[in-house]
Amino acid sequence: MSMKLKDLLQAPEVLGSGHRMCAGCGAPTVMKLMGMSLRGPTIVCNATGCLEVATTIYPYTAWKVPWIHVAFENVAAVASGIVEGINAMQEKGRYKQEHVDVIALGGDGGTFDIGFGALSGALERGHDFVYMVYDNGAYQNTGIQRSGATLPGQETTTSWAGKAEPGKRQRKKPIAEIVAAHRIPYVATVDPFHYRDFITKFRKALEVEGPAFIHAFSPCPRGWRSESSKTIELARLAVETGIHPLYEIIDGEQYIMSGPSKSLKELKPVDEFMKLQGQFKHLFTPQWEDFRKQVQQQITADWELLKKKCGVE
Amino acid sequence: MSKKSSEIPMAGNILEPGNAREYKTGGWRAERPKHNPEDCLWIKNGTCALCCIFCPDNAIKLSEKDGKFLYAYDYDYCKGCGICANECPKSCITMEAE
Amino acid sequence: MAATVKMTKPKGSIEGLTGDAAIAYALKQCDIDVLSAYPITPQTIIVEDYQRFFAEGQVKTKVIPVESEHSAMSACIGASAAGARVATASASAGLALMWEVLYCASGMRQPIVLAVANRALSAPINIHNDWSDSYGARDSGFIQMYCQSCQEAYDTTIMSFRIAENHNVLLPAMVCIDGFILSHNVERVELLPDEVVRDFVGVRVPVQPLDTDKPITMGPLCLTDYYFEFKEQEDKAMREVFKVYKDVEAEFQKVTGRSYGMYETYKTKDADIIMLTHSSPAGTAKAVVDALREQGEKVGVLRMKLFRPFPAAELAKELSSAKAVAVFEKCLSFGAPTNPLALEVRTALYDLPKKPMVTDFVVGLGGRDVPPATIVEGYNKTKQYLEKGKAPLYETLGVRK
Numbered sequence: 056m057s058m059k060l061k062d063l064l065q066a067p068e069v070l071g072s073g074h075r076m077c078a079g080c081g082a083p084t085v086m087k088l089m090g091m092s093l094r095g096p097t098i099v100c101n102a103t104g105c106l107e108v109a110t111t112i113y114p115y116t117a118w119k120v121p122w123i124h125v126a127f128e129n130v131a132a133v134a135s136g137i138v139e140g141i142n143a144m145q146e147k148g149r150y151k152q153e154h155v156d157v158i159a160l161g162g163d164g165g166t167f168d169i170g171f172g173a174l175s176g177a178l179e180r181g182h183d184f185v186y187m188v189y190d191n192g193a194y195q196n197t198g199i200q201r202s203g204a205t206l207p208g209q210e211t212t213t214s215w216a217g218k219a220e221p222g223k224r225q226r227k228k229p230i231a232e233i234v235a236a237h238r239i240p241y242v243a244t245v246d247p248f249h250y251r252d253f254i255t256k257f258r259k260a261l262e263v264e265g266p267a268f269i270h271a272f273s274p275c276p277r278g279w280r281s282e283s284s285k286t287i288e289l290a291r292l293a294v295e296t297g298i299h300p301l302y303e304i305i306d307g308e309q310y311i312m313s314g315p316s317k318s319l320k321e322l323k324p325v326d327e328f329m330k331l332q333g334q335f336k337h338l339f340t341p342q343w344e345d346f347r348k349q350v351q352q353q354i355t356a357d358w359e360l361l362k363k364k365c366g367v368e
Numbered sequence: 369m370s371k372k373s374s375e376i377p378m379a380g381n382i383l384e385p386g387n388a389r390e391y392k393t394g395g396w397r398a399e400r401p402k403h404n405p406e407d408c409l410w411i412k413n414g415t416c417a418l419c420c421i422f423c424p425d426n427a428i429k430l431s432e433k434d435g436k437f438l439y440a441y442d443y444d445y446c447k448g449c450g451i452c453a454n455e456c457p458k459s460c461i462t463m464e465a466e
Numbered sequence: 467m468a469a470t471v472k473m474t475k476p477k478g479s480i481e482g483l484t485g486d487a488a489i490a491y492a493l494k495q496c497d498i499d500v501l502s503a504y505p506i507t508p509q510t511i512i513v514e515d516y517q518r519f520f521a522e523g524q525v526k527t528k529v530i531p532v533e534s535e536h537s538a539m540s541a542c543i544g545a546s547a548a549g550a551r552v553a554t555a556s557a558s559a560g561l562a563l564m565w566e567v568l569y570c571a572s573g574m575r576q577p578i579v580l581a582v583a584n585r586a587l588s589a590p591i592n593i594h595n596d597w598s599d600s601y602g603a604r605d606s607g608f609i610q611m612y613c614q615s616c617q618e619a620y621d622t623t624i625m626s627f628r629i630a631e632n633h634n635v636l637l638p639a640m641v642c643i644d645g646f647i648l649s650h651n652v653e654r655v656e657l658l659p660d661e662v663v664r665d666f667v668g669v670r671v672p673v674q675p676l677d678t679d680k681p682i683t684m685g686p687l688c689l690t691d692y693y694f695e696f697k698e699q700e701d702k703a704m705r706e707v708f709k710v711y712k713d714v715e716a717e718f719q720k721v722t723g724r725s726y727g728m729y730e731t732y733k734t735k736d737a738d739i740i741m742l743t744h745s746s747p748a749g750t751a752k753a754v755v756d757a758l759r760e761q762g763e764k765v766g767v768l769r770m771k772l773f774r775p776f777p778a779a780e781l782a783k784e785l786s787s788a789k790a791v792a793v794f795e796k797c798l799s800f801g802a803p804t805n806p807l808a809l810e811v812r813t814a815l816y817d818l819p820k821k822p823m824v825t826d827f828v829v830g831l832g833g834r835d836v837p838p839a840t841i842v843e844g845y846n847k848t849k850q851y852l853e854k855g856k857a858p859l860y861e862t863l864g865v866r867k
Contacts, residue, residue, distance in 0.1 A: 060417055064430060072426045072445035073388030078396060079449035083424035096678030100544065110388070111686030113380055117388035121676040124685035125543050125570050132537035136502060136544025136552070137676065139528035143499035144550055146526055149669065155678055173540065176533030250421055276449075284450030284463075287422045373695035373702075378636065379575040380696050381674050382683040 056094070056258055058251060066091040067119065069099070074117035075109040079283025081273035081290060082106050084247045085189045089158070091250075092257035097156040098123070098137055102130035102165035105196040105275075106189065128169040131177035131186060134159035138182045156261050157184040163204030164194040167228050178237040178266050185260045185267045188230065190299075191275035199278040203228040206298070208329070208338050208350050211278075216337035221346040226353060231304065234268045238307035241267040246299055248291040249315045256303065256313075272299040280333025289331060297322040297358040302365060312365035322358055325351050393425065397448030399463040403439055407458040411437050419452035419461060428452060478657040485648035486511035488616040488655050489555070489581045489641065492623035494519050494527075495663035498579075499550035499670075502530035502541035506560035507593045508645035509583040513555060535560035539567040539578070546576035547684055549675035551627065554578065557645055558585035561599045565606070571638045572607025572700060574685055577630035577670075578638040580608065581623065583649040584745070584796075586832040594833020595645040596796035597745070601806045607700055609639040609707055610774040612744040616653035619643045621724055624658075627667045628714045634706040636673060644746040646833065658722065666721055704775050711772060728777040731784060733759065734766030739848055740785055740822075742811060743794040744770040747829065747836050751794065754841040765845060770807070778814035785815060790823040790857075792848040794841065796830045804859045823852055826860035840864045 057063075069090035076083050082105065098121045101107040107124045110117040125133045138157050144150035159177075161170050166188035174186060193211045194200040201214040205223045210216040214223035235242040240263040243256040253271070260267035274289040276282065281289060293299035294315055301313035326347070329335035338347040362368070377383055409416035410430055414437045420428040427446035431438045453461040483491065490512045493501065503513045519525045528545075532538045535556050542552045556564060561582060571578050582600050586592040600610060609629060613619040622641050630639040643649055658666075674682055688696060711728060719725040732752050734740050741751045748769035758765050768784060768791075785791050795807035804812065808826035815821050827844040830836040840863050851857035 060415065061432075064417060064420065068386070068426060071386035071389055072442065073386075073391040073393060074425075075388075075391070075393065076424060078424075078447035079451060080424055084422055087421070087424075087426070098548070098676050098678065108687050111382070111683050112391075113686045113688040113692050114376075114382060115388040115391050116382040116384075116683035116686060117386060118683050119386040119681060121678055121681045122683045123544070123547050123676060125540055125574070126566060129537060129540035129567065132532060132540035133544035133547075135530055135532070135537070136500060136541030136546070136550075137548045139502075139530055139541070140500050140545030140548040140550030140552065143526065143528040143545075144548070147497075147499070150549075152678055172533060173537045176537055179533070180530065247422070282450070284454040286424075286449070287451055287455050370691065371695070373698040376692070376695060377674065378696070378699055378703075379573060379674075379684070380686050380688045380692070382686055383674070383680075385681040385683070 058254065063091045063254070069093070069118065069120050070110060071117045071119055073115065075112060076105065077277045079276040079286045081191065081247055081275065081286050082189050085271045085273050088247060088250050088253045089187065089257055092254045092261065093156065094258065094261055095154060095156065096152050097158060100130050100134045100137065100157065100159045102161035102170055103127035104162035104165055106160065106162065108196060127165055129173050130159045130161050130165060130170060131174040134184045134186070135177045135180065135182045138184050159184060159186045161186070161188050162196070163188055163190040163192060164202045167203035167230050175237065178234065178239050181265050183265055185269060187269040187271055189271045189273040191273045191278060193278050195275045195278040204230065207353065208335055208346060210334045210337060221338065221343045231268065231270045235304035235307045239266045239268065240264065240306055242304040244270045244299060244301050246272045246290050246294050246301060248287050249294065249301060252301060252313055252315055278334070281331050285331050289328065292323065292328040295319060295323045296325045296328040297354045298325065298328055300358060300361055302361065310364040312362070312367045317367060322355065325354050392444045393447055394444045397446060397466055399448045399450060400443070400466050401441060401446065401448070401450070401452050402462050402464050403441065404460045404462070405439060406460070408439060408460045409458060411439055416457065418455045418457065422451050422455050424449065424451065478659045478662070480654060480656050482652045483616055483655045484511060484650050484652055485616045485619045485643040486583060486650070487515055488620035489623050490515035491657060492620045493553050494525055495658070495660055496551070496624060496627050496667045497664060498527050498553050500528050500530060500542065500545040500552040501554065502532055502538045502545065502552065503554045504532050504535045504538045504556070504560060506535070506557050508585060508649040509555045509557040509560070509581065511649065512581055535563040536567060539564045539571060542578045543567065543571050543574060543576050546578050547574065547676050549670070549672035551670040552578050553581070555581040557583045558587055558599045561603060562587060565603065568603055568606040568608060573696065575636040575703070576638060577636055579623065579626045579630060580638060580640045582640050582642045583645040584642055585645040592832040595647050596831045596833065598797045600640055600642050601797040604774055604806060607637060607704065608774060609637055610642060611639065611771055612642045612773060613648065614745055614748050614769060616648060616655050618726055619648065620655050620657070621718065621722070624663055624667060625714050625718050629707065629710050631670050632710045633673055635703055635710050637703055637707070642745070647746040662721060666718065707775050708777060726771050728772040728780065730769040730771065732767040732769065734768055734784065736764055737766035738764040738789045739792055739845060740766050740768050740788045741792045741794060741841065741845065742768045742770065744773070747794050747796070747841070750836060750838055751841050754838045754845070757838070758845065776810050776814070778810070781811070781814045782818055785822055786818050786820070788822045790825060790848050790852050792844050793824060793826045794829050794844060795826065798828050798831060798862070808860060823857055825851055825857045828860060828862045829864050834864055836864065
């Protein structure tokens, strides 16, 4: 596919203007980059979440491709049905399109947590579809509650920072690797700041036969208490600090570190990512100094392990 | 706006793609981006375009006409998030109070 | 001059089939595009049989062996939204796990056929028959049809696609059989030739499917300003079922000679007491009626088939001349004034100037046998209550108290 700037800018919009995502939300840009990666007729399935709610407030829709929402925890199952329904109708000569790409979208709550069973089942069955999680680190739609994607030290409305607690204590699920363990053909992490890397990977995900999974980082100014203008900067810092390293996993085995992560001489301190956000503010008080150091150690250790898996020195 | 049940498609289906265009979000804006074309790389040579790529509301319209590169904001939809100003490598965009 | 054509009934085969197997065979003949199902006793034979058809290359269906019933119905919705003809099957806990998406299927107006082998709900866990599972889903926007025989299960499955997919309806449909009692018992079933079923059901013509040439948005957020209007549409569609059901059955009768009606009456014409029930207890009740009639009792049976929508007006007419209606039902609605079937019947009769007395007997929970003696007991109690002129709102029969 052409990665020329002019061609990318001319890609038809999948999500048009007039949606009601918050000012500075990362998700619409994630959708735009997905749109720039498409190769033909596409159907989008959306789990319940911010994106679903704020883009389709009746009688308006911002979507320009066929789009379906059914419920929160079942988007991978809905996509399974669409893929196989189309396959069956094609085989019986009742479907006009030769090929349709099917994409399932979920937030981190709908993917890491409540939708994980349906996702795992769909991956095991091997339907040819792409699942993308736009990960903003909490149940932002219902008012910023902790999820399996919430970072340690992150304050949410169900993991408050207080005299006794530093916010969420537990680590974040390594969702890309958990998904890759299903031995599906393609898994990649992406970040909107590195848009060319994003588009290249999403296109690969569409092109492989069988299920593919994209883990997209998507800052949330409302939930993170960050400036709306800092969304893309935070996305960049997530890669540079090792919060969201960029890599691919082929067939569940072969780890490839992607250019933007590979070219880092060393990680920036996680502090640089955290200090732009109100949700980590408490970690910069003396009480949680040690906890913040532990978080840094965990991120560094994860990064070293990833480098090893990718064969990067 | 208040149609009867017999006047609307079944099940909440919305048949017109992208009709959210009718819903203008420009009113949300507290700050308005202002573009200074002097150092803009798009204006200069049709490169960069980061502001447009990163705009969550498709509110920056980049085009080319008769060999000239044009730049425009669509203030009907711009929510004033300021991402464009923050990301511009040449600091061509400033945010001004509405 | 036109040649004279001798019309003959299509010749199918006659097989001994369980209720589950009869439904599986009907699904095969209806040429469904997608079957998405999860195993649960006593429905599992449907999925097993269908997977065998698939393995033998006898169907072009895509079978999705999902990881849960929730996903079974979700995948059905996806496939149906794409325009495919789809079916699934479940029971008990499986149906309970589907609950959320049942409402999505109907709310999104997807004509999915769901075969239910009725089974009690946990706890305690129990695999046997009662109607708690599908009765609980009576407000979910599914059409509900309860069958009394394997033949009826086969016929109803075929008809259900025509009813559900009708453009005035577009609602999902449950075809219910009593778990084990029907699902696992072998009965004589007359099977139609494949081409007869194919011609009868035709090919689904979807309305507003997911189509990349005509991109629509399905399942948006509808708030206080519009949600209610879509429920109004759904209710109207459900009321259309009465006419469509009758039309489809009339056509089916032309082809097969068989029909069942929204309900069946048995010796009710001059009956003082009409016993009202459905599914397997209806068969027992008919046998009891024969015995009681020999003793000179004026008694009959009304066997419901269509429970959603509930044919209240017709039923009121049918029951208006009786002195009492004795309802036998396999469901207990804890804390309710009376139980689901009797609740519907009482409502149907409420506007009659001369209302029959209604008695409500909860029987057979968790597969407890409902022998003729239990039916007779309910009949005798109803007779006594008639004499007293007063009856309790409901009672349980066949349980050690």
